[in-house]
Amino acid sequence: MVTMADVAREAGVSAMTVSNVLNERLPVGEPTRARVMAAVEALGYEVNLTARHLRAGRTDTVAFIVPSFHDYFGEVADKIAPLIEAEGRHLVLERTSGSPEHEMAALSVARLQLYDGVLLSVAGLDRDQLDRVRTSKPIVLLGERDVPDRFSHVRLANEEGARLATAHMIEHGSRRILALGCTFDTAHMMTSDRRIGWERALRDAGLDVDARYVVPISTYTPAAARDALLDVVASGLPFDGVFAVTDVIALGAVAALAESGLRVPVDVQLAGFDNLDMASFVPPGLTSVDANHEGVAETAVGLLHRQMAGWTGPAEHVVAPVRLVVRGSTRGGA
Amino acid sequence: MVTMADVAREAGVSAMTVSNVLNERLPVGEPTRARVMAAVEALGYEVNLTARHLRAGRTDTVAFIVPSFHDYFGEVADKIAPLIEAEGRHLVLERTSGSPEHEMAALSVARLQLYDGVLLSVAGLDRDQLDRVRTSKPIVLLGERDVPDRFSHVRLANEEGARLATAHMIEHGSRRILALGCTFDTAHMMTSDRRIGWERALRDAGLDVDARYVVPISTYTPAAARDALLDVVASGLPFDGVFAVTDVIALGAVAALAESGLRVPVDVQLAGFDNLDMASFVPPGLTSVDANHEGVAETAVGLLHRQMAGWTGPAEHVVAPVRLVVRGSTRGGA
DNA sequence: AAGCAGTATTTTATCGATAATATGACGGCA
DNA sequence: TGCCGTCATATTATCGATAAAATACTGCTT
Numbered sequence: 001m002v003t004m005a006d007v008a009r010e011a012g013v014s015a016m017t018v019s020n021v022l023n024e025r026l027p028v029g030e031p032t033r034a035r036v037m038a039a040v041e042a043l044g045y046e047v048n049l050t051a052r053h054l055r056a057g058r059t060d061t062v063a064f065i066v067p068s069f070h071d072y073f074g075e076v077a078d079k080i081a082p083l084i085e086a087e088g089r090h091l092v093l094e095r096t097s098g099s100p101e102h103e104m105a106a107l108s109v110a111r112l113q114l115y116d117g118v119l120l121s122v123a124g125l126d127r128d129q130l131d132r133v134r135t136s137k138p139i140v141l142l143g144e145r146d147v148p149d150r151f152s153h154v155r156l157a158n159e160e161g162a163r164l165a166t167a168h169m170i171e172h173g174s175r176r177i178l179a180l181g182c183t184f185d186t187a188h189m190m191t192s193d194r195r196i197g198w199e200r201a202l203r204d205a206g207l208d209v210d211a212r213y214v215v216p217i218s219t220y221t222p223a224a225a226r227d228a229l230l231d232v233v234a235s236g237l238p239f240d241g242v243f244a245v246t247d248v249i250a251l252g253a254v255a256a257l258a259e260s261g262l263r264v265p266v267d268v269q270l271a272g273f274d275n276l277d278m279a280s281f282v283p284p285g286l287t288s289v290d291a292n293h294e295g296v297a298e299t300a301v302g303l304l305h306r307q308m309a310g311w312t313g314p315a316e317h318v319v320a321p322v323r324l325v326v327r328g329s330t331r332g333g334a
Numbered sequence: 335m336v337t338m339a340d341v342a343r344e345a346g347v348s349a350m351t352v353s354n355v356l357n358e359r360l361p362v363g364e365p366t367r368a369r370v371m372a373a374v375e376a377l378g379y380e381v382n383l384t385a386r387h388l389r390a391g392r393t394d395t396v397a398f399i400v401p402s403f404h405d406y407f408g409e410v411a412d413k414i415a416p417l418i419e420a421e422g423r424h425l426v427l428e429r430t431s432g433s434p435e436h437e438m439a440a441l442s443v444a445r446l447q448l449y450d451g452v453l454l455s456v457a458g459l460d461r462d463q464l465d466r467v468r469t470s471k472p473i474v475l476l477g478e479r480d481v482p483d484r485f486s487h488v489r490l491a492n493e494e495g496a497r498l499a500t501a502h503m504i505e506h507g508s509r510r511i512l513a514l515g516c517t518f519d520t521a522h523m524m525t526s527d528r529r530i531g532w533e534r535a536l537r538d539a540g541l542d543v544d545a546r547y548v549v550p551i552s553t554y555t556p557a558a559a560r561d562a563l564l565d566v567v568a569s570g571l572p573f574d575g576v577f578a579v580t581d582v583i584a585l586g587a588v589a590a591l592a593e594s595g596l597r598v599p600v601d602v603q604l605a606g607f608d609n610l611d612m613a614s615f616v617p618p619g620l621t622s623v624d625a626n627h628e629g630v631a632e633t634a635v636g637l638l639h640r641q642m643a644g645w646t647g648p649a650e651h652v653v654a655p656v657r658l659v660v661r662g663s664t665r666g667g668a
Numbered sequence: 669a670a671g672c673a674g675t676a677t678t679t680t681a682t683c684g685a686t687a688a689t690a691t692g693a694c695g696g697c698a
Numbered sequence: 699t700g701c702c703g704t705c706a707t708a709t710t711a712t713c714g715a716t717a718a719a720a721t722a723c724t725g726c727t728t
Binding site: 026029032053 | 705706707708709712713714715
């Protein structure tokens with residue numbers, strides 16, 4: 001490996017001069033600079049980033065830590081990347097599988113040292129566990145879990161989104177709407193917050209809230225969603241609308257409804273949450289709550305930049321607004 | 335920051351002993367070990383990975399460098415992650431936007447030093463550019479571009495896959511099949527290799543190859559694919575089948591066909607490539623060439639592990655076999 | 669009691685870069 | 699001539715860990 005010392009020897013100068021040429025820290029005379037650059041070229045020298053990190057205490061890298069790489073998180077990551085790169089830093093993704101242990105490990109002192117800042121999409125950790133994390137590293141949390149006040153946090157208006165979607169289906173004639181993938185958890189969770197919005201829409205319309213219409217699913221995959229919905233159909237429970245807790249779940253619902261011969265939106269209206277790219281393309285077009293990934297990405301990265309720039313003010317807790325994007329899977333759609 | 339020296343002082347031993355306790359390199363007496371562990375607990379010490387990297391010359395981290403985080407690459411990354419973790423290493427993802435500059439930068443000496451090994455999904459670099467990369471770092475290339483012999487490489491049987499899909503549609507009655515998203519490039523590229531397979535199926539069946547049926551698209555998004563296909567419909571060019579170069583492109587085709595009132599598979603059969611998760615769920619089920627992500631991931635990671643373990647034999651060039659998964663978007667489907 | 673094998677622990681040097689400080693060379697001015 | 703300021707470059711110390719070599723400590727044998 002070619003080191004800075006090798007370049008220095010080749011150019012007949014000290015290592016410090018090489019460093020100064022490359023980093024433009026202290027001024028270097030033109031003839032010397034030229035000799036150094038020539039030596040760099042000749043030897044093909046490139047800085048050892050690890051050594052720089054150790055000495056300089058900065059890595060110029062931000063990590064976005066996600067439960068999994070695909071679907072929602074992949075899309076958000078693609079929005080975040082250019083924002084980080086615009087400030088001259090690198091973005092890397094790490095995966096936790098959504099397990100509390102992995103998330104905790106990602107927040108360990110050791111791993112945090114590798115980055116100048118961290119965006120963590122919280123899926124497994126609860127408020128108490130997060131409260132045990134002690135660090136002054138810039139961190140912004142994303143996601144629908146409850147988090148300690150001292151962490152900056154960006155979440156979606158889950159309840160409002162679910163309410164909007166459900167109310168929209170009620171307005172267009174649905175009376176028995178399933179909450180597919182929702183739960184009755186008491187802790188703040190995506191699945192319970194969205195259930196509350198569904199309930200509120202029902203109540204606002206004077207409809208009964210029937211616990212049988214909340215259909216939990218084993219894993220958050222389209223396959224599990226399809227199976228769960230097919231079970232409902234088989235059970236004979238009558239329904240004329242489905243609020244799917246995410247678009248991925250809605251995709252499973254689309255498949256189940258098609259298999260069951262139920263027409264969307266004529267027999268059953270369907271709405272999802274997240275407005276993933278695919279939502280516009282899956283026929284007949286999926287009505288979905290738009291989480292404004294771009295805006296969420298900008299907000300989160302903005303909060304992180306501020307912390308990395310030395311801001312020490314209080315943490316902010318942002319609730320990103322949502323809006324309903326109406327498509328063909330609900331009546332009143334295009 | 336708590337350093338190893340702090341722990342050593344607290345426990346009344348040398349830093350080396352702390353290191354030996356934590357890494358189990360040299361044996362340490364039980365009472366000493368206990369004191370050290372107590373000090374570690376008391377101070378909340380964790381190793382500085384950057385310092386370890388510098389000294390030990392190993393990062394225990396593998397990078398998977400992809401054009402973008404979503405869809406195909408996100409799914410593959412989720413398959414790769416557990417395989418890397420099984421060997422006690424971390425996986426991180428980096429993004430290149432598919433640009434040659436970014437891909438070259440990812441292969442620079444400086445960035446390669448950060449990882450014990452690199453999996454690179456080549457999208458932008460051609461053979462000559464890759465040939466300029468000089469490094470002994472374990473690297474495995476993925477993707478459909480041509481690469482120099484000295485790099486290990488895993489690609490798909492693109493031509494065969496496209497042929498299978500096209501032949502299947504011909505067998506079930508299609509005679510005018512579009513190659514949506516394909517190109518006439520002469521360099522080996524995913525889009526041209528798959529076009530060749532499409533051509534071969536047509537020729538094998540004694541059908542004409544008409545250049546108008548190769549429909550390139552501006553960007554590899556469903557939106558661009560939908561627009562391109564709507565243009566074809568508007569042009570009046572008759573067709574009764576669509577081979578979409580990827581499932582993402584097929585998704586755009588699904589939308590365009592639905593908008594145009596063309597029924598799948600009655601009026602038009604449709605097949606894609608990649609067999610993404612969503613392919614089973616988009617009604618009526620997308621017939622797709624299965625690229626066996628899991629197998630590709632295993633092969634690539636296997637080659638990388640071998641290199642990281644010190645293997646110096648010749649590079650391997652693996653062509654991963656494919657198979658056709660028939661679903662409702664083609665006749666003969668379920 | 670001396671010698672020795674074998675284990676436990678410490679010392680020293682190093683990974684490669686850079687912040688802080690020191691030295692050197694040169695011109696200007698009284 | 700002598701002193702000072704300025705710019706260019708070099709030296710030194712350090713980031714935090716660990717490999718390799720050196721030393722200290724055991725108990726056991728004869």
